[in-house]
Amino acid sequence: MADKDPELSIIIPVFNEQNAIWPFLTTMQNALSELHETIEYVFVDDGSTDATVQEIRSRMDSDLQIKLLVLSRNFGKDSALAAGLMHASGRAAIPIDVDLQDSPNVIPEMVTKWHAGAKVVNAKRVDRKNDSPLKRQSARLYYRIFNAMAEYPIPPDVGDFRLIDRQVIDILNTMPEKARFNKDLFSWVGFESAEVIFDRQARQTGRTKWSFWKLWNFGLDGLFGASTVPLRLWSYLGFCLAIASFIYAVYVLIRTVLFGIDTPGYASTLIIILFFGGLNMLSVGILGEYVGRIYREVRDRPLYIIQQTYESREEK
Structure with a gap:
């Protein structure tokens, strides 16, 4: 200097x-x-x-x-x-x-x-x-x-x-x-x-x-x-939900084979749809935060x- x-x-x-x-x-x-x-x-x-x-x-x-x-x-x-x-x-x-x-x-x-x-x-x-x-x-x-x-x-x-x-x-x-x-x-x-x-x-x-x-x-x-931890956490959460969904699907299949088909409940179906729909929206929002920052960097203003x-x- x-x-x-x-x-x-x-x-x-x-x-x-x-x-x-x-x-x-x-x-x-x-x-x-x-x-x-x-x-x-x-x-x-x-x-x-x-x-x-x-x-x-x-x-x-x-x-x-x-x-x-x-x-x-x-x-x-x-x-x-x-x-x-x-x-x-x-x-x-x-x-x-x-x-x-x-x-x-x-x-x-x-x-x-x-x-x-x-x-x-x-x-x-x-x-x-x-x-x-x-x-x-x-x-x-x-x-x-x-x-x-x-x-x-x-x-x-x-x-x-x-x-x-x-x-x-x-x-x-x-x-x-x-x-x-x-x-x-x-x-x-x-x-x-x-x-x-x-x-x-x-x-x-x-x-x-x-x-x-x-x-x-x-x-x-x-x-x-x-940090990219929010993305990683969401990957872990998605994996856990996928495992839980698979286990529940197996349970429903076995129960249906053994006991027949129950009358489907409107409330439980609606709750599941809303729950997974909310998770999807949240995950898209987190991805959007990172994509928006990538877009800002790529423009290089x-x-x-x-x-x-x-x-x-x-x-x-």
């Missing part, structure tokens, strides 16, 4: 966060004031419709080294993060949310563990006290299901907030997946890792952009993208489109 390149890149995906930019930069400056590393801030605007871009550009006249990538529309946080990693210049990068829920005060500790040899330093939250009871329970259940099915488990209560070494960044940038689930990718690459603990705060400004439906689809992308790039005291 060139000598002029920064040592640490802070990657911040943003979407309609105009009121959060100034508090974020102020807090980051205070938290990182003792670090000796040169720092760049890589903002990725994910199709904001407010004045987020103008607010970030107005901060480029300060002494901070700021890079702004403006995407042509909203591609989603994981795609925006992929754009930030691709354009980060530092020897290490730290993705962080602009809402300050992830504590910048643990970044110096992350840098210390990075200097000690860790290639990935995960930031694990102490608890989820600021989440609703439903979100806490659903997150805990999701992590259990995911890690039971995934080939490479992800650490629970660890989000995108982590330090990633340049060696890891370069590998992540070669991964062409269109259905991005970065937590799984960070786990898949391996390398020596360390962990810091922090207390996640309540959101300082604005409101979350994650609706229940978005979280649901995001979770499915992660589960189906990281870009993960994101950059409309404009700005850098401190320079416009491109």
Whole structure:
């Protein structure tokens, strides 16, 4: 890397966060004031419709080294993060949310563990006290299901907030997946890792952009993208049902030969038809999830489109 390149890149995906930019930069400056590393801030605007871009550009006249990538529309946080990693210049990068829920005060500790040899330093939250009871329970259940099915488990209560070494960044940038689930990718690459603990705060400004439906689809992308276990489980279930059906058919045949034909029951017939019809629909749905992801990969459309790039005291 060139000598002029920064040592640490802070990657911040943003979407309609105009009121959060100034508090974020102020807090980051205070938290990182003792670090000796040169720092760049890589903002990725994910199709904001407010004045987020103008607010970030107005901060480029300060002494901070700021890079702004403006995407042509909203591609989603994981795609925006992929754009930030691709354009980060530092020897290490730290993705962080602009809402300050992830504590910048643990970044110096992350840098210390990075200097000690860790290639990935995960930031694990102490608890989820600021989440609703439903979100806490659903997150805990999701992590259990995911890690039971995934080939490479992800650490629970660890989000995108982590330090990633340049060696890891370069590998992540070669991964062409269109259905991005970065937590799984960070786990898949391996390398020596360390962990810091922090207390996640309540959101300082604005409101979350994650609706229940978005979280649901995001979770499915992660589960189906990281594992083929759902297909394998359905194969096992289909095999067991086939054996059970064969045994029942033999039973009916023997009973008919020995005792004659009973009057067929409408209720039992309807129940069997509905049961196997529901199983067929569910199996087709699972296959459809995988086929849809194959279709997305085969089209090979870009993960994101950059409309404009700005850098401190320079416009491109």
